[in-house]
Amino acid sequence: MFALRYVFVACLLSMLWVINGWSEDDKTLELKKIVVTAPKTKTPAEHLPVVPVDTPYGTQYNVVTEEQIREQGSYDLPSTLRDVPGVMFQSKNLLGSQTSHSLYIRGRGASHPSSDIIIQFDGVPRFGALFGQVLGDGIAVSTIGGMEVYKSPQPSQFGSGYAMVNILPKYMKDEGHEALFAFRGGSYTTFDESLSAGIKKGPFDIYASQSWQDTDGHRPGSAANQNNYYANTGWRLNKEWNVRFLINSVDSKTHAPMPDTVPTATNGVSWPGAERYDTETFFATLTLNHEYERFKGYLKGYWNDTTFDLLQELNNGVRYGGGTGGLWSRQEVGLYGVRGKETLHLWPGGEIMIGADLDMTRLKNTQRTYSGLAVPGINGGRAERIWDFPDTRLLSPYLAMKQMFGHSEGFHITPSAGFRYFDHNEFKNKSAAQGGLLIGYKQTNLTVNYSRGVNYPTPVVLMNMVLTNAPVNDPSRYWRNIKPEVVDHYEAGITHTWPHKGSLSATIFRDQGKDRFQTFMFGTIPLQFNDPIGRYEIRGLELTGTASPFKDLEFFAGATWLKAEVKGGNCVESDKMPYTPGFQLQAGAKWTFLNNYRLFVDMQHLRDLYQGTFVRSGTFNTPEITSKDKLNDITLFNARVSYRFDYRSLRLGDSEISLAINNIFNQHYEYAKGYPMPGTTIFGGVSFRFN
Numbered sequence: 001m002f003a004l005r006y007v008f009v010a011c012l013l014s015m016l017w018v019i020n021g022w023s024e025d026d027k028t029l030e031l032k033k034i035v036v037t038a039p040k041t042k043t044p045a046e047h048l049p050v051v052p053v054d055t056p057y058g059t060q061y062n063v064v065t066e067e068q069i070r071e072q073g074s075y076d077l078p079s080t081l082r083d084v085p086g087v088m089f090q091s092k093n094l095l096g097s098q099t100s101h102s103l104y105i106r107g108r109g110a111s112h113p114s115s116d117i118i119i120q121f122d123g124v125p126r127f128g129a130l131f132g133q134v135l136g137d138g139i140a141v142s143t144i145g146g147m148e149v150y151k152s153p154q155p156s157q158f159g160s161g162y163a164m165v166n167i168l169p170k171y172m173k174d175e176g177h178e179a180l181f182a183f184r185g186g187s188y189t190t191f192d193e194s195l196s197a198g199i200k201k202g203p204f205d206i207y208a209s210q211s212w213q214d215t216d217g218h219r220p221g222s223a224a225n226q227n228n229y230y231a232n233t234g235w236r237l238n239k240e241w242n243v244r245f246l247i248n249s250v251d252s253k254t255h256a257p258m259p260d261t262v263p264t265a266t267n268g269v270s271w272p273g274a275e276r277y278d279t280e281t282f283f284a285t286l287t288l289n290h291e292y293e294r295f296k297g298y299l300k301g302y303w304n305d306t307t308f309d310l311l312q313e314l315n316n317g318v319r320y321g322g323g324t325g326g327l328w329s330r331q332e333v334g335l336y337g338v339r340g341k342e343t344l345h346l347w348p349g350g351e352i353m354i355g356a357d358l359d360m361t362r363l364k365n366t367q368r369t370y371s372g373l374a375v376p377g378i379n380g381g382r383a384e385r386i387w388d389f390p391d392t393r394l395l396s397p398y399l400a401m402k403q404m405f406g407h408s409e410g411f412h413i414t415p416s417a418g419f420r421y422f423d424h425n426e427f428k429n430k431s432a433a434q435g436g437l438l439i440g441y442k443q444t445n446l447t448v449n450y451s452r453g454v455n456y457p458t459p460v461v462l463m464n465m466v467l468t469n470a471p472v473n474d475p476s477r478y479w480r481n482i483k484p485e486v487v488d489h490y491e492a493g494i495t496h497t498w499p500h501k502g503s504l505s506a507t508i509f510r511d512q513g514k515d516r517f518q519t520f521m522f523g524t525i526p527l528q529f530n531d532p533i534g535r536y537e538i539r540g541l542e543l544t545g546t547a548s549p550f551k552d553l554e555f556f557a558g559a560t561w562l563k564a565e566v567k568g569g570n571c572v573e574s575d576k577m578p579y580t581p582g583f584q585l586q587a588g589a590k591w592t593f594l595n596n597y598r599l600f601v602d603m604q605h606l607r608d609l610y611q612g613t614f615v616r617s618g619t620f621n622t623p624e625i626t627s628k629d630k631l632n633d634i635t636l637f638n639a640r641v642s643y644r645f646d647y648r649s650l651r652l653g654d655s656e657i658s659l660a661i662n663n664i665f666n667q668h669y670e671y672a673k674g675y676p677m678p679g680t681t682i683f684g685g686v687s688f689r690f691n
Contacts (some may be wrong), residue, residue: 049083049149050544050558050586052495052505056351056402057416058436058449059154060493060507062087064147066170071590071600073184073640073660073683075192075213076226077136077144078103081165083586083602084149085542085558090579090611090671094188094678095215096224096254097136098277099128099310101613105151105163106509107538107562107580111614113460113519118161122169122246122285124302124339130331130363130389132458137252138281138306140228142194142211145170152489152509153453155420155432156400159357160456162487162511169246171232172200172207176691184658184685187678190215192685203236218678219257226252241290248283259674278309297342297355304335327367334362349404353418356397363389363459386468389459393425400434414438422454426462426476428483430454443497453511455485461519461529461616472525482529487513502547511538521617531620536566538580552592560584569620576625582608598642606634611672631671637664656687 049068052060062084074080078089078097086106091097100112108116115132118125121139128135146168150157158164172178177199185191196209214225227250234244256275287300308331341355368384398420406412418434436449461482465475472478493507516531544558562584564577588602610629642658659682666679 048546048554048556049081050085050556051503051546052493052507052544054438054445054447054493054495056404056414056438057154057156057400057418057434058414058438058447059150059152059157059434059451060447060491061154061157062149062151064149066145069141069144071598071640071642072602072638073658073662073685074141075190076141077134077139080141080144080147081149082604083556083558083588085544085586086151086540086560086562086584087149088579088581088584088604088606091677092256092672092675093222093224093254094218094681095190095213096226096252096277097134098254098256098275099131099133099308101133101579102136103134103165104579105149106511106540106560107564107577108162110578110580110612111616113458114455114614114616115160115458116162116455118158118164120158120164120166121248121283122287122302123166123300124285124304124337125335125359126167126281126283126304128306128308128331129333129335129361130365130458131460133308135279135281135306135308137224137226137254137277137279138250138283139167140211140213140226140230140248140250142196142209142228143170143230143248144168152491152511153432153434153451153487155398155434155451155454156353156418159359159396159398159420159422160394160454160484162453162455169232170196170207170209170230171234171244172198172205175200177201178689178691180687180689182685182687184683186660186683187681188216188218190681190683203242204234206231206233208232217255217257218681219676221255222257224252224254226250240292241288244285244287244289246283246285246287248281250279250281250283252279253277254279257675260676261674276309276311278311279306280308281306294346295342295344297340299338299340301338302336304333306333306335307331308333327369329365329367332362332364332366336360336362349414351402353400354398356395359394359396361389361392361459363392365389365460365463382469387463387466388468389462389466390426392459394456395423396420402436408440409442411441412438413440418451420454422456422484424456424484426459426479426482427456428481430456430484430486432486443499445495446493447495448492449489450491451489453487453489455487457482457484457517457519457529460521461517463519463521465520465525478520478525479529482517483515485513485515485517485530487511500548502545504545505543507542509540509542511536513537516620517616518620519617523618531569533571534567534569534620534622536564536577538577539563554590555587556589557585557587559586566622568622570622572622574622574625576610578610578612578614578623578625578629580610581606596644598644599639600641601637601639603635603637605636606631609634629673631673632669634669635667636662636669638662639664651690653689653691655689656685658686659684 049064069080081087089103101110113131119127148166150164179197182194192213194211198207208231211228217223230248232246236242254277282305285302289298310329312327337359339357344352365387400418402416404414416436420432422430432452432454434451439446465472489511491509495505497503513536541561546556548554562580564580566574585605591599609631610625612629640660642656644656646653662681670676
């Protein structure tokens with residue numbers, strides 16, 4: 001890995017040399033560019049994460065721009081989403097994330113194991129497909145060019161899952177060349193370094209980057225680091241066709257700290273929850289794009305190979321493999337497939353969208369004791385267990401249509417409909433439909449939509465049926481009738497925008513779910529894998545607004561109210577769900593002053609929040625959530641001030657010196673009992689952009 005790092009950095013330095021030489025050759029042209037350069041414009045309020053984007057299909061999604069991520073000073077994937085209404089994450093670390101659930105969207109995501117929330121990178125899956133983890137450590141912030149957050153099922157946009165975060169990769173969009181060196185450091189010996197360079201000239205473009213993060217962590221045993229290499233290149237074949245190739249390698253380690261209170265020993269062994277998570281991922285996509293006057297589309301192939309190691313320790317002071325105890329678990333995840341999409345505009349105001357996703361998995365899980373010896377009470381009394389899961393294939397073709405009546409500048413109405421079919425090689429097939437209506441007049445839009453979400457179980461639902469040293473005879477007879485979960489989603493929203501002044505929006509929604517599935521991880525094989533009785537419902541209201549009273553000052557806010565009702569297979573009802581806050585508020589401001597100085601402040605408030613997991617193994621019953629699981633209300637304030645400068649003699653443009661303070665008021669808070677999060681932290685940084 002170190003050799004790869006040096007080779008990659010050498011290639012980046014070579015690109016810098018090429019850029020410098022190119023700049024020398026084009027010195028006269030560069031001077032002309034300086035003369036006609038327009039002043040920089042701020043990011044418009046419409047692009048703030050709190051503002052929903054209305055689609056012609058009567059649906060909404062939120063956008064997080066690269067500029068927003070920069071202003072937030074985000075270090076890891078979860079923190080990039082902190083200002084999106086209805087979205088929250090939980091962690092035990094200053095930097096990095098752990099296994100199990102960690103990202104929640106409108107009350108979704110606390111189930112384990114399950115892939116309630118899908119993470120995509122460049123439009124294809126990139127997450128832990130065995131247990132459904134987000135695996136945020138496998139994605140570096142320096143590779144993110146923006147994000148689209150879909151907070152409800154939308155069959156025309158994605159398949160299995162209730163919600164999705166689609167990460168847009170960085171690449172060179174404009175003609176020219178640039179190089180960037182950035183360094184940040186601060187509390188708890190935390191630092192973040194990145195080096196990148198890009199060229200776009202004629203039909204060819206390439207953007208490559210390397211980044212390294214490291215922290216000692218805010219508590220003993222909470223260190224983390226990430227090493228990233230990334231390249232995205234494209235070639236325009238002609239006016240209509242181009243091909244792109246993306247490759248990314250990430251190696252990261254995150255330690256989970258010890259809890260404040262060590263759990264009671266079981267079978268003579270006490271597990272304190274201190275663990276280390278090692279994630280190695282290699283990711284690649286190859287895309288053929290085309291765009292004509294009346295139609296456009298793409299064909300994309302992808303490969304994602306991830307190895308995820310979980311290393312446990314005992315509470316006797318022996319770390320990671322000493323003595324006779326402790327477990328080492330390795331998940332080997334292979335995701336690959338082909339996706340294609342075509343959008344047709346054959347007549348005025350009309351659109352037909354047709355496509356298909358072919359997603360396949362190759363999965364394996366190995367677990368053993370460090371000593372290689374069987375230990376009573378650990379690993380079922382065996383030194384090693386291997387689960388060799390069947391390869392899965394999910395083919396999901398889809399079709400959507402819309403037709404606009406009227407004029408986009410005046411009154412217009414757009415009805416739409418969509419359909420997706422799911423063909424799975426192991427579980428039951430399913431279909432999902434959506435219908436929407438967009439009514440607009442000038443700067444006001446009213447959206448109404450219905451959609452069905454389909455959530456397929458991850459292959460871990462079969463876990464102890466595929467145990468190699470204790471296989472179940474003909475396990476397919478048990479799982480061939482497993483149905484995916486479904487949720488019926490209803491939503492209506494209204495948005496009004498005052499150009500360059502602000503916006504207001506309100507959205508109401510309701511989710512009704514059924515067919516909750518359970519997994520066979522231990523005990524007696526279930527007679528049923530889908531709950532025939534249980535139901536759940538989540539109702540919510542979301543209000544967002546922005547205001548720009550002056551040219552260089554913007555305010556934003558988003559508030560979300562959630563109400564849950566859950567009924568288990570035992571007919572017991574509850575009005576509590578894990579990580580479904582009763583009220584959530586995100587707000588902030590952006591101010592540009594003295595021409596080159598920028599101040600960004602934001603806050604996050606969570607109320608009526610309960611910890612826990614919707615465990616899917618062993619029972620359909622609703623998990624009991626009591627006052628012991630209630631977390632204290634969380635209110636965090638953050639600020640970042642920066643000075644941006646140009647220095648043409650060194651070809652520096654849009655460079656920056658910054659200082660960020662997080663949790664300004666040093667609030668004590670935690671997302672899980674016994675795991676306090678950092679108090680006030682301070683980070684300073686500098687970035688030099690050559691162009």
